[in-house]
Amino acid sequence: MSLTEKQLSAEELILSRHSVRKYEPGVTIPDAELNEILELAASAPSSWNLQHWRFLVIREQANKEKLLPIAYNQQQVVDASVVVVVLGDLEANLVAPKVYENATEQIREMMLGQINGAYQNNPGLGRDEAFLNASLAAMQLMLAARVKGYDTVPMGGYSKEALIKEFNIPARYVPIMLLPIGKAQAPGRATDRLPLQEQVIHERF
Template sequence: MQKTHTTIDQLIHERKSVRKYKENVVIPHEDLQTLLQKAITAPSSSNMQPWRFIVIEDHQVKKELRPIANNQEQVETSSAIIAVLGDLEMYKNTEKIYNTNFEKGYMSREIANFMIESSLSLYGNLPEEVMKNIVHFDAGLISMQIMLLAKDMGYDTVPMGGFDKVKFAEKFNLPQNEIPILLIAIGEAAAPAYGSSRLPLEQIVRYI
């Protein structure tokens, strides 16, 4: 597909939730790889990067996923589904993350050691419900980044939180520490998205 590069202001306003997709459009693997490689630059809590992904391209698997996702048409007709998962044990990568930060010169050995010690102590002892809140928050950050980057590459998307997460976890044999958070359909629009209004700013912002 022809790639376009636009300003962030254009991307924000042109990105819409598309639910009608051209069927049988294949997105090259290098495009999906590039998309996710850029997306993982998103910020996360203590740089723990708790996001994990399953990219579903196989038509039969998408067809089987459709009833799990409330029979949403785009699950089957889009080019791919990017399932955004959250790893509740993301802190187990703490040493790898901060040792790499040190090796790349991003921080001193002293700071890296401090971050390793404090992160393991903090995240390793948090209740599961708190960990779920953290990974959901971070998944939101990277999901928006995925959708804006996809638009910049010429693809359309729609985020879907309405799916049976228990059945999804069973279908894809997710380990206990990984929870499904969001499905993002990606492909080429077959019909324009609906416009959507926004509440007036004065109703939602308070300056103090």
């Protein structure tokens, strides 16, 4: 029984997600299904609701082949059905007027003042927020793909400079990670985790 046929609990869904590096070549994800995955990912929370992520979706095999050397010849980028390049918006404050266009004038002015003030007074904030919020969307994308019966692997091993040049990514956006999506040819390996007591600090150090 596939995941699309079986309703998983949230706990089962989270625990069933593993990083998959071997995919069945030639599998096509239907447009409607891919859009559903992306829409679920885009429902992730974000600071001030600025939705700091952008998804560069690479599906054409020729473009995946161009991506292969950029990703240091990791085969999953050409075998997976789709590679989503998760980008972070360094100037997400510019989206604020559209985000708050339907708010009352009082709320809109308050929020725009707060957002622009924060960005103007802290040069590093745009980058920090881009990474923070785009990473939330990336995790949600992986879980959304799992719901639909697909597997993923988050990838940080690639040349950001070559990626930007090859795919003409504007300076406004910073690459966060590559996310291949597809049908697993071999299951992902469950990895060990540190005991909870080594990961959790209560109240203070």
